[in-house]
Amino acid sequence: MTTEKTQADDAVRDDLHLEKFLPYRLSVLSNRVSNAIAQAYGSRFDLTIPAWRVMAILGRFPDLSAAELVEQTAMDKVAISRAVSVLMRNDYITRSEDPADRRRQVLNLSELGRDVYERIVPLAQQYEDDLMSSLSPDERAQLESIIDKLMERAQAWAERGLID
Amino acid sequence: MTTEKTQADDAVRDDLHLEKFLPYRLSVLSNRVSNAIAQAYGSRFDLTIPAWRVMAILGRFPDLSAAELVEQTAMDKVAISRAVSVLMRNDYITRSEDPADRRRQVLNLSELGRDVYERIVPLAQQYEDDLMSSLSPDERAQLESIIDKLMERAQAWAERGLID
DNA sequence: TAAAATTGGTTTCAATTGTAACCGCCTTCC
DNA sequence: GGAAGGCGGTTACAATTGAAACCAATTTTA
Numbered sequence A, B: 001m002t003t004e005k006t007q008a009d010d011a012v013r014d015d016l017h018l019e020k021f022l023p024y025r026l027s028v029l030s031n032r033v034s035n036a037i038a039q040a041y042g043s044r045f046d047l048t049i050p051a052w053r054v055m056a057i058l059g060r061f062p063d064l065s066a067a068e069l070v071e072q073t074a075m076d077k078v079a080i081s082r083a084v085s086v087l088m089r090n091d092y093i094t095r096s097e098d099p100a101d102r103r104r105q106v107l108n109l110s111e112l113g114r115d116v117y118e119r120i121v122p123l124a125q126q127y128e129d130d131l132m133s134s135l136s137p138d139e140r141a142q143l144e145s146i147i148d149k150l151m152e153r154a155q156a157w158a159e160r161g162l163i164d
Numbered sequence C: 001t002a003a004a005a006t007t008g009g010t011t012t013c014a015a016t017t018g019t020a021a022c023c024g025c026c027t028t029c030c
Numbered sequence D: 001g002g003a004a005g006g007c008g009g010t011t012a013c014a015a016t017t018g019a020a021a022c023c024a025a026t027t028t029t030a
Helices: A022-045 A049-060 A066-073 A077-089 A111-132 A137-160 B022-045 B049-060 B066-073 B077-089 B111-132 B137-160
Strands: A093-097 A105-109 B093-097 B105-109
Touching: A022 A049, A022 A111, A022 B022, A022 B111, A022 B137, A049 A066, A049 A077, A049 A093, A049 A105, A049 A111, A066 A077, A066 A105, A077 A093, A105 A111, A111 B022, A111 B137, A137 B022, A137 B111, A137 B137, B022 B049, B022 B111, B049 B066, B049 B077, B049 B093, B049 B105, B049 B111, B066 B077, B066 B105, B077 B093, B105 B111
Parallel strands: none
Antiparallel strands: A093 A105, B093 B105
């Protein structure tokens, strides 16, 4: 009834099922996941998502500057700067001036920061495991490669301009 | 020094590869996609993402109230209210009081709104198609079902409380 | 070697978003 | 039928975010 169309060739395009629309679904999924996790460690360690991301990167790649964090995280430099300043306030990271280039500041987890990092990692891992546990091994592998492909495609939009 | 481990069995969990971390990847992917698309129709029709979402739903399900939009979109009611008010300002939707319940306001696309809607749908479709074109038919099907499963899982966190 | 242009990073200001309080209408239950 | 509570929707205010201007150090170039 409601699915009837007056014009045959309008039928397809005229009907957008938002619930089925991939970009929309991605956004809902991503928000649900991020918010849940943010809540989990935010409530324990008083960390925002950007702050935790900075810590996650520094935990793996020490001695980065803010600019290098920008590359790694795809966050913008203002967000990094703010995350860094709250992390400094919490003594979760240290900042030292690079003598070779006095504009540059080298960042690292502090001892306290590494402590927190090491407690959060398993927690984060646990969430990921829980998510993944709903998938078969085959699906997991598929997902990896699918995300890569979609990412590449979306990246292309940004680089080579939008469609149309 | 800082990378040394004191305890052998910390070694595995201690290493979080953010670039491989599903929640993180989802968020980057979703942002890239949404921003690109938002830019595409935002620049043409001066629509924000929430506003476009409201139109997308109204295009498919006429005669909804704001509360029903909340259900459909998973946006919160303030966001809906704001989207509705800009859409009213642009004459993209109409609002009529429900005589049976004078609190309730029935929303619909205006003629102009439907026009815009019908021009955006193919555009949105095109983006989705372009994204999907990077996947094989098999992968597309997989993705559908994978997203469903992940969504369900993440939903469970919200409902039954977080892990741990 | 002194302007000019670039780079790392921060600050400022405006726009977006989330939370909570709120107003008006409606229902219900004494 | 009239207070008490619930629901639809908006407003107000605070927190977050993004864009652009900005400062200081460095590199370029002439």
